[in-house]
Each structure stands twice: as structure tokens, then as C-alpha cells.
Amino acid sequence: MLWPLSICFLSFTFLMLSSLSLFILGLYFIMSDLSLMIEWEIFSLNSSAVVMTFLFDWMSLLFMSFVLFISSLVIFYSEEYMYGDLNINRFIILVLMFVLSMMFLIISPNLISILLGWDGLGLVSYCLVIYYQNVKSYNAGMLTALSNRVGDVALLMAIAWMLNFGSWNYIYYLDAMNMSESMIIIAILVMLAAMTKSAQLPFSSWLPAAMAAPTPVSALVHSSTLVTAGVYLLIRFNPIIVCGNLGLILLLISGLTMFMAGLGANFEYDLKKIIALSTLSQLGLMMSILAMGFPKLAFFHLLTHALFKALLFMCAGAIIHNLKNCQDIRYMGDLCSQMPLTSVCFHVSNLALCGMPFLAGFYSKDLILEISSLSYLNMLSFFLYYFSTGLTVCYSFRLIYYSMVGDFNFFSFHSLQDEGWIMLRGMLTLMSMAIMGGCLLSWILFPTPVMVCLPPTLKLLVLLISVMGGWMGYELSKFELSYKLQALKYYLTITFMGSMWFTPLISTYGVNYYPLLLGEYMYHVWDQGWSEQWGGVMFTKIFRYLSIVVQYVQNNSLKISMISFVFWGTILVMLMLP
Template identity: 55%
Template sequence: MINNNKMLFFFVFLLFFMSLLFMSLGIFLYYKNLVIMLEWELVSLNSVIFMMTILLDWMSMFFMMIVLMISSMVILYSSEYMGDEVNMDRFIILILLFVFSMMLMIISPNLISILLGWDGLGLISYCLVIYYQNVKSYNSGMLTVLMNRVGDVMILMGIVWMVNFGSWNYIYLYDFIENDYLINIISIFVVLAAMTKSAQIPFSSWLPAAMAAPTPISALVHSSTLVTAGVYLLIRFSMFLDNLWILKFLLLISSLTMLMSGMSALLEFDLKKIIALSTLSQLGLMMMILSMGMSNLAYFHLLSHAFFKALLFMCGGMIIHIMGHNQDIRYMGNMMKMSPLIALNLNVSNLALCGFPFMAGFYSKDLILEMFLMVNYNMLIMIILFISTGFTVSYTVRLLYYSMFYDYNMFSYFSIKESNIMVISTVILMICSIIGGSMLSWLILFTPKLIYLTFHMKMLVLYVISLGVILMYLNLILLMKFRYYLLKMNKVSVFLNYMWFFSSLSLFGLNYWFLMTGFKSLKILDFGWGEYYLSQGIFKNLIKLSMINQLVQYNFLKIYLMIFFIYLLLIIFSFFII
């Protein structure tokens, strides 16, 4: 039985040991500049080879190291967080299947084997979102799986188009199909698939809805597995995306996704949804820098983001756990006095999210913003990027204010207690959130980037961060003093809080016409003419025929004479025709 603590700790130790092994192998492959390819030919049909391929290079090794390390901490964390769960076996098995699907996608340079991991992520994420089996979970799970099915269809269409090349291993084909129009079509399908999995506009609404899953699953999904799969796929496909028009489209979409998620997080009161929207903002940042051709920087931010986002979700889960499963930040407060260790971990993860100097997020985020300033892009994208960065600081300060310094509005202090096992897992991730960014920068960015900026452009990031803190402080003061006047702006707040109505559009915008068509057909056909002519009409006609048949069976003389007369007429008529 998995719910035995010894078995759980065995899985934790095994995954953590494998993560260290993959890190060592990744360092070796990176500095030796080696790539290991393993292939098994399954079947060959009409010059099309079905082959299972495994690609082991430094990029896949480092990513698997992150996935396994975070999943080991999540399982350790779940042993206490889900301690009262009856179906703990099923929960841990789903986590392991989820991690296996992600690893299968990471090591696959083949579109068919990528689809296996990609579809496995979508299916198991559905099972995890509906884990608590209530109406909200079912609705969220259906939204999640249907949005991700769009991406699955795009991957399938890409697979169909790649039949023209005789192989689905796109890495081998790079030198031959670099300028082929077919690979441009396949790349467009891949970009659209990545947009669905990484929840870019207009597919953003499923990501906050997936918060119906248990908090340990949210920590795993939003840090290193499901939502990062689209970014990782584009990093692998980046060689085909150079000078492609869809990258400009992706740049605009990702920047708007950053802006929308930042605005929504500023008005959200659900703790898990605030953290989910911060994930959406960081995914927009990764997609944005990826669309500029800087795939290594996007990969660097992908790894460093995983550490502090997993820690942030785990701290949020601990707060929810000790608050009696309450997720509203207005009921929280004064965590510095009640639980200083959780407050320390939460502060570290939030500072890393903001890009505080020498935290994990600083090394990647600051480098991304400065590299953007080095590139000649238009002013609109630059304004959106830096405003979104300011929003990141603003909603982080707001979250810290409500959770740390706000008046406590829940039950008695004495019912709050910390768990040793959950604290151990968060402390390990806290250490990674502090030193992980610098270690990854030393490993991945072996050659320093040359950044040449003016003084004010160099300080622009610090200006925006400071402005975000000041604006959030003023916002909190104004919210207290002018609450009545702000209520009159309810329509604006609803527009911002509902993710620019994309959550409604993705639901009612898609299913409204289908539901209305079904209602009209029910009203007109089933309850209208169809009822008259089909169901009730056939019934009435059968009754009439049976009455006529019964009348014939009465053996009346006039009926026999009438039948004889009709028979005689038919004979005469046929005689004249012949």
C-alpha cells in the first residue's frame, strides 16, 4: 500500500536521487558538448518509419532534474497535507503518472512520442482537477481538458503534415527542410498547440479554473510540468521558428497575456488564483522572450521560475491548511507572529517572483528585461512589458500585506499549528529559490551576455519595481478611504477581475450557440411539428389503421360487397391498360 509512510518516503528518496543523477549527467553533457540519441524502429510502412526516439542532452537533463526534485518535494508535502485522504494510493499513482508523462515529453524529439506525453499530461490533469468530485471540480476539469484538446488536435495535424518527410524526428530533418513551406505550416500548428498548453490568450481561462485540484498538484502543475510543456516544446522547435510571421503574433499575444493576468491578480481575493495568475504572467514573459528568438533565456527563466513557484504554492497550501481550508486572503493576516517559518518561506518565494536582487528570479528576469532593451522593438511592447512587471510587484505586495500585516480575521490563534514534514519540503525549496538562480546562471550561461545600456535604461527595472510598490501602497490606502466611490466603478473591476471576460467567452462564447440550437430544436422539433407528425402523429395513424382493421374483422356484408367492387374495378382498369 502506498499510504504506508515507508513507501512514500521511498518514492521521495528515489525521485530526489534521480534528480541529482540527472543534474550530474546534464553538467557532464553540457561541458563535453555531447548529445545521446537512442532509437527503436517499431514498424516501417510505405517508406514512413515509426520510431521511438529518446534525446538526452543537457537541456532535457536539467529540466528532468527540476521536475523530479519538485515532484519528490510534492510527494513529501502530500504525505502530511493529504494525510486524511482515503484514496492516497490513487493520488500518489496519479502524481507518478503525471511526472512520467512529462518526462516522456521532455526526452522526445519525435512528434508521435511527444504526443504520448502531451496527451498523457492532458488526461491525468483532468483526473487530478476532478479529484475532489464536486460540481465545481467537474466544470473546471471539463474546461481544462477541452481547452487542451485543441492543442492535441494541432499536434495531430502537425503529425499528419510530417508524413510528407517520411519521419517525425524533426531534429534530423533540420538541414533538409529549413526553408520548406511545409515546416512553416507544422511550426504554426506547434505554436498554436503551445499556446493552449501554456494558457495564452484566448486559452487563458482554464488555468485559474484548474485550481480546483489539490494544492500539491497545483504546485507541481504550475511550476515544472503541465503549463511549462508548451514553452519547452517551442524551445525545442525554436530552430524552425526563426523569421516566421507567427512569432510576431505570439509576441503580441504573450504581452497581452502578461498584462491581463497582472490586472486580474490585483483584484483577486482567492489565494490560489492569485498565485495561478502570477504563473500566467510568467508564462507570458517566457513566451514573449521566446518569440524574440532568445530560446536559451526562456529556458533559463523556465528553470528558475519552477523553484520559487513550487515554493509559493506550497506556502499557500500550508496557509490554507492551517486556516481551516479557507482561501480568501481577507480572512488571513498577522502570519509573521502566528507562523514565522511559513511567513519566511512565503516572503522568499514572493521576493524571488518579483526579481529581488540575488534571488532565483532576479538572474533570469532582470536579464530578460535588459536583453529586451537591447533589441530594437516598438514602444508599445516595451510599455506593456514593464507595466506588467510593475503589476507583478504590486500584486505581490498586496498578497504580503493581506497575509502578513493585515488584521487577523479568522478563528483563535491557538488552533493554528505547523507540520514538520511540510516545513521540511518548503525549506528545501526555499534554499533552491535563493541559490538556484545563481547556480543555473553559472551552469547554463557559460559565456556572459554583453549588455550595453545607458544609466537610466539600466535602472529602468528598479524604477518600475519601486513604482509598483508605491502604487500598491497608495492603492491599499485609497481602497480604505474611498471604498464607496470605487464601488461605483464596479463594471471596470468586473472586466478586469474576469480576465477581460475571456473566462466567459471561452465558456458561453463557445457553447451558447450550441445550447441555443439544441433548445430551439427541442422546442420546434421534439415539442412542436415533430411531436405532431412523428411521435403523436404516427401513434394516431396507427390507431386509425387498427380501427379500420378491426372494422374489417366484423364480417359485415357491405364490407365484402365494397371489397368485391374495388377488386372488380382494378381488374377492368388493368384490362384496359393492357
Template identity: 60%
Template sequence: MLMFLVFISFDYSVIFEFVFFNVQSSSIVMTFLLDWMSLLFCSFVFFISSMVVYYSYDYMSGDLTIDRFILLVIMFVASMMLMILSPNLVSILLGWDGLGLVSYCLVIYYQNFKSFNAGMLTFLTNRIGDVALLISIGWLFNYGGWNYVFWLDILKVDNDYSLISFLVIIACMTKSAQIPFSSWLPAAMAAPTPVSSLVHSSTLVTAGVYLLIRFFNCFVDQALYFLLFFSSLTMFMAGLGANYEYDLKKIVAMSTLSQLGLMISILSMGEYYLSFFHLLVHALFKALLFMCSGNFIHGFLDCQDIRYMGGLVNFMPLSCSFFNICNLSLCGIPFFSGFYSKDLIIEVLSMEFLNFYIYLVFLVSTGLTISYTFRLLYYSLMGDYNYISAGCISDSSTYMVNGMGGLIFFVLVSGSLLSWLIFPTPYFICLPVLFKLMVLLIIILGSFLGYYFSKMDFVHLCLYLNMLVSFSFLGSMWNMPYFSTVGLMFYPLKLGFSFYKFIDLGWSENFGGYKLFILMKRSSLLMQFLYFNNLKIYLLMLSFLMVFFLMFYI
């Protein structure tokens, strides 16, 4: 953080090159780029991961292999560091692939059927992005080097380079779970909660946004329009799906997906500084939000259904205070940290020359964010206690409370601090009064919508809104898991079983290897019979020979 203050004050950028060895005219070099953006993001990743590791000592206290868990988390953070500090596409791929591999190990940490399925879905979806990066590495051979920072401004006008920018966009969409690659993000909630806190705040899902920010100068307008459409759709879909979800961790995961769509949308409009600003602010309060959720789940003996919760403010006042602050910051309530980035994003959007669709999607998605947040607060913090008497709910856990307490100060002040540091020149927002008040109006409407819909009985609400059919559609992310997982895997696997049954075990067996095996077996049985009865056969042939001689010579 101190290096960041020095670098942003004097506008420094430093590139380190470590030469491992030279072979003839080829050299193997590891390159690191230090500028204010990479240093600031590194400081956030280190700080959040240290709090998460400290928190994990209590949350994972009953685990027999906690040392392995901590080592996996450290490998995860190291992969993220390699990705952040690399201006070289090959070393970025090492960090990128390391994130995918270690995330697979962490998602399947609780070894059961659901975790294995979720881990395989996470890993295979991220492999699509890895392949896109590999192709872009091969395409960069045309330009004589893999240090993409040297080529961004020059090659924006090159038509061939647009292929690389498109491949980078595909890679970032898979890592940041944009439509149509969104189904892995809620599935990855099978991982332990400290991992979810790290993944959804500053490491795995933010790697795609960070790479988009780094590559921003080379994107052509068509690529940005493509990105804007899918990211805005993701933001709307995630906000809508979270209002139908009852799993606590999946609600918070959907909110991460919605915020990722917001970051990429504003980036595709050209405001990548705003995207980076919201990325950092969101990392802090989302990490704390997951840690508070983990504390609730830990107290509820691993129950994650929000319908069993209620009245938590009476049992866990400190955790509920942290939880409330993070949720209000997520909503963009004025003068919380999320307000400084979210309000600025929507006001800059209001000054953009874009169509009514984008403006409407942004405002409706913001309203849906506030709706599911107040719905979550209603189910968990208000009302009566709905769980069994075996729940051991309290704020007595020292490590967990200290881990959360280390983040709360920065959650409160990070918005204003970063706005002064990243934007030393003030923005001038010139909007009509109705446009300025639109954000506050959306916040009020969304909060009332979430609160009153939560109070109504859900069956009556569905009948009232005629949404019994659409509940399964909206609650399952627009049936995306069926298209991206079940639809892609079930029918090819069924076809493969048919091939296996009728060809591998059918015609190819009867006329191929199995037929050859039968023929060889028969011939070997004959040879085996001759081998075991060689003495009898010898004596029999000898007797035949003697009879032959007796017949013709006597």
C-alpha cells in the same frame, strides 16, 4: 544533474533508438534525445515532484484514497518525462495527451460540481492543442519521418513547413494558456494544492514553453511576431487581473500566467536561452510559493480568501519566511534568484530594436507583478488575525515543512548557479544609466502602488478611480471566460436543446420513428388479439362453415 554537467561541458547530444519490432520494411521505434537542455529540465522536474510528493503525505493525510493520488502524480511526471526526452512528434503527442488526461483526473479529484466544470474546461481547451499536433504529425508525412530535430534547420525555408510551425504554436498556446485560451488556468485551481504546485512550476503549463524552445529554429518571423503580440497581452492581462483577485491560489495562478507570457515574449524575440533560464528559476520558486499557500490554506481549514488572513507572521514564521523569499524572487528584487533571469530579460529587451509598445507592456507588467505581490503580502502577513478561532495555524507539520525546506536552498541560489552554467560566456549589457535604473524604479513604484492600494478601502478606491464597471471586466480576465467558455457553450447548447425539442421530439417523432412505432404497435396488437383468441376464432369460423353448408345443401 550530473549527466547535465558532463553533457554541457563537452557539448554532447545523444539519441537512443529502441526498436520494438519490424514488419517488412516498417519499424516501430521509440526515440529519446539526451542533451544538456533535456537533462537539466528532467532533473528539475524530478526534484520538484519528489518534494511535492513528500509534502503531499501530510497535506492529503485525511484523504482515504491518497495512494490513487500519488499514482496519478507519478503518471503526470512520467508523461512530462516522455514529452521532454522525445525528439519524435508521435511520442511527444503521447506525453502531451498523457499530461492532458492525467491533469483532468487530478482537477476533478475533489468530486464536486465546480471541479467537474473546471476539469472539463481544462481538458477540452487542451484538446485543441492535441488536434493541432495531430495535424502536424499528418503533415510531417510529406518529409518521410516524425523526428522533427532532423528537419528544423533544413525546412525553415520551406513554405509548407510554416504550417507545422503555426500548428505547434497553437498547441503551445493552449497548453501554456496564452490569450485566447487563458480561462482554464485559474479554473484548474480546483485541483489539490500539491497538484497546483506541480502543474504551475515544471509540468503542464511549462510543456508548451519547452516545446516552443525545441521548435524555435524553424519559426519564421511572422509566426514569432504573432506569438509576441499574444504573449505580451497575456502578461499584461494576468498582472492586471491578479490585482483584483481575493482567492489566494488564483492570485498565484495569475502570476504563473504572467510569467508564462514573459517567457514566451522573450522567446519570440529570439532569446530562447533566456526563456529556458527563467523557466527553470521560476519552476523552483513557484513550486515553493504554492506549497506555502497550501500550508496557509491547510491551517485555515480550507479557506482561501486572503481577506480572512492577516498577521500570519506571528503564527507561522518559517512558512512566512519561505513565502516572502519566493514573492521577492518573483518580483525580481536584486540578488534573489528571480532577479538574475528577470533583470537580464528586461535589459536584453532594452537592447532590442522593437517598438515602444512592447517596452511599455513589459515594464508595466513587471510593475503590476510587484503590485499584486505586495498586496498579497499586506493581506496575508501584516495586520491583525482576521479568521475564526477554530483555525489551527502553526508550523508543526513535519512533512510539509521538510518538503518546503528541501526547496528553499535552491530557490535562493538557483539564479546565480544557472546563470554560470547556462551562460558560460558573459553577456555584455551596454545601456544608459536611466535604462539600467528603470527596473529598480519599476520595482519601487509597483511595491508602493500595491501597498497603498491595499490599505485603502476598496469601495472608496473604486469610486476614486471610477472603476466600479471596470472591476468586473479587469477582475474576470477581460471577460475571457464568458467568451471562451460560456459564450462558446451556452448558445450552442441552447440551440441544440431547441433542435432536440422541436425536431427530435417534434416533427421527426410524429412523422418518423414515433409514427412508425405507433403503426407497428397497432398491427402487432391486431396480431396479438388473433393469437390469444385463435381457438375462439377457429370455432367461430367452423360454426359459420356449418351454417353455410346447412343453408345450401339441405
């Protein structure tokens, strides 16, 4: 293998240089308060112009630079992770198509071009989820694709309804929409599309199922691309989501998603699924602060979360590699002494996820929780915010105890070590960003200091909840099987909480299975039933017997009595009846 000429190295170099360029350009746009819109007229037909529009502002440029930065490191990491795969070039091309679709979505102020990126993400994600080509991957890919189609249909209906405004460039109409009656319909459709793509309740089950994809894909999907597309769309549409009661509905749904994911992760033993549920929890946090009308804060957490979540998946991939593709955390343990560098990266990303002070997650999560305490918030939402934060720390400490600290329960004869330098370089680069990225972004996005005045009890509540969550996680990790196991008394409750409140059953049967069964039934009854009987089959019978009558008339040289006509007419009418 010629390393300098490999497709991985070339893609990594190009994406990294593009990321740095866009980051510098984004800083310039922030400082100059610039916003640039480029219109490219593809063709004009009968004075109707088909125009492709690109929006470059500080938000799109910063987001693009982060997506390209993470995807470049993921491709760099994949060179070693996917080593030996005969189809690695296909894999890298699919990842590049995935990133390109995300770029289209980010820079589009037009719903038609957003749909181009939106559907591109859906189709390429299907190809990536079924990459390993087994039954489990196919089922997961179909669940992912069909669940996301609900949002795609909602976006298509929003495009149709936007015709009331005369153009699909929604960016021009956000202020006008606030005054119009059409606003509520477009807002509902866009919110539904964003909820399916960002896996909010009741569409949450596809996110853990998508873990069937290779780990580098999971790192990319869960950090900055597929699942963040819905959040980004709502950030752009925020002015019309907040007004009315839609914001309250979104706040409730996202809070319940956050709570459900945090609860489910404490009963999960699959390493990748625990991290996937943590992504779901953080998406709920972003959606809830969006519903309260703070899009800039949601965007801030979106970027910081992308850094440490990509690192968390990379570390998980290195651990799974070493444990011969075993993902059960009960088999892991004492990895600190066996894989020290990977363990350091894993701990840093986990602590950033918990909101450890002065790591990347702290700056955004702490600010979101303080703003929520400062805002006009009902008791249920307040409880969901803080209890879900405690659950995040709880499952993180449980994961650390099982994988890093406890006893090693895999093969007695084993050879564990840190992965090669290619994977470690990617992980260490992201670790530096997971440490410094939060303060760097807070200086860029919030250059003017803002005072959040809260009483000491509310100020210290976040810290108290985090400490209690960590202690609970430690206590949960010490549970062991014995004849005195009390958990069996609450088996149904634990099954309900550990299976994401039965959303996989709702999605599998309610969204996919029964509608497809109904479609098959309608196909048999209508397409092959009544429409066939009254359509093609009936006309075939009519023309067949008419031709018989015509032949009879011709053969008798028109010497025929009226009785014959009546007789054949009666037969014809009887045959026409079903």
C-alpha cells in the same frame, strides 16, 4: 501508518535519486557538448518500422532533473498535506503518471511520441482537477480538458502535415523547414498547441479554474509540468517560429497575456488564484522572449520560475490548512507572528517572483528585461514588458500586506502554527534552491560572461519600475470599504480588468457551450433527422410494403389484375415520400 514503507516515501526516494543522477549527467553533457539519440524499434511491418526515439541533450536532462526534484518534494509534502485522505495512494499514482507523461514529452524528438506525453498530461490533469469530486471541480476539469483539446487537435493536424517531410522526427527538419512553404502551416499549428497548453490569450481562463485541484498538484502543475509543456515545445520549435511574422504575433499575444494576468491579480482575493495569475504572467514573459528569438533565456527563466513557484504554492497550502480551508486573503493577516517559518518561505518565494536581487528570479528576469531593452522592440511591447513587471511587484506586495502584515480577520479563537516537519522540510529544501538556484543555473547555462551595454536610465528602469510597483501595491492594500468608496464609479472597468478581460465567458460559452449546443442540434437534425428519414427509416418502410405486395401476390396465386399492381404501387410511392 508505517512511514518508511509508505508509497509517498518510496516515490520521494526514487524521484530524488533519479533527479540527482540526471542533473549530474546533464552537467556532463553540457561540458562535453554531447547529444544522444536512442532509437528503439518496437516492431516492423512490411518493411515499415515503428520506432520510438528518445533525445538526450543538456536541455532535456536538466529539465527532467528539475521536474523530478520538484515532484519528489511535492510528493514528500503530500504525505502530511493529504493525511487522512482515504485515497492517498490513488493520488500519488496519479501524480506519478503525470510526471511520467511529462518525461515522455521532454525526451521526444518525434511528434507522435510528443502527443503521447501531451495527451497524457491532459487526461491525468483532468483526473487531478476533479479529485475532490464536487460540482465546481467537475466544471473546472471540463473547462481544462476542453480548452486543451483545441491544442491537441492542432498537434494532430501538425502530425498529418509533417508527412510532407517523410518522417515525424521534427528535430531533423527544423533547418529544412525554414526554406519550405509547409513551414508556415506547421509553425502556426505548433504555436496554437503551445498557446492552449500554456494558457495564452484567448485560452487563459482554464489556468485559474484548475485551482480546484489539491494544492500539491497546483504546485507541480504551475511550476514544471503542464503549463510549461507549451513553452518547452516552442523552445524546441524556435527556429521556425522566429522567422516570418509569427514571432511578432506571438510577442503581442504573450505581452497582452502578461499584462492581463498582472492586472487581474491586483483585483483578486483568492490566494491560489493570485498565484495562478502570477504563473500566467511569467508564462507570458517566457513566451515573449521566445518570440524575440532567445530560447536559452526562456529555458533559464523556466527553470528558475519552477523553483520559487512550487515553493509559493506549498506555502499557500500550509496557510490554507491553518485557516480551515479558507483562501480569501482578506481573512488573513499577521501570519508572520503566528507561522514564522512558513512566512519566511512565503516571503523568499514572493521576492524571488518580484526579481529581488540575488534571489533565483532576479538572474533570469533581469537578464530578460535587459535583453529586451537591447533588442529591436516596438513601443507597445516595451511598455507591456516593463508595466507587467511593475504589476508583478504590485500584486506581490499587496498579497504580502494582506496575508502577512495586516490585521488577523478570521476567528477570534484560533490556533495557528507552522505545519509539521514533513511539510516544512519540503518547503525549506525548495527555499534553499529558490535562493541559490538562479546563480547556480546562470553559471551552468551562461559560463561565458556577456556584456549588456545600456544607458544608465535603461539599466535603472527595472529597479525604478519595481519600487513604484511595490509602492502601488502597498497603497492598494490600504483601501477599505466606506461610504465614500470611489471605486463604485468605475465598477464596469474594474469588473472587466478583474475578470481576465472576460476570457472565462469566451472560453465557457465560445469554446465549450455553443459548440456543444451546435453539436446537439446537428445530432438531432442529421443523425436523428434527415439521415434517419432517408436512411434506415425509409428502407424499413420500403421493405415492409414490398413484403405486403409479395404476400398479396402469393395469396392470390398470381391471379391478379394490373389494377392491383398500379394501386399498390401508388400507395408505395406515397409512403416513400417524407
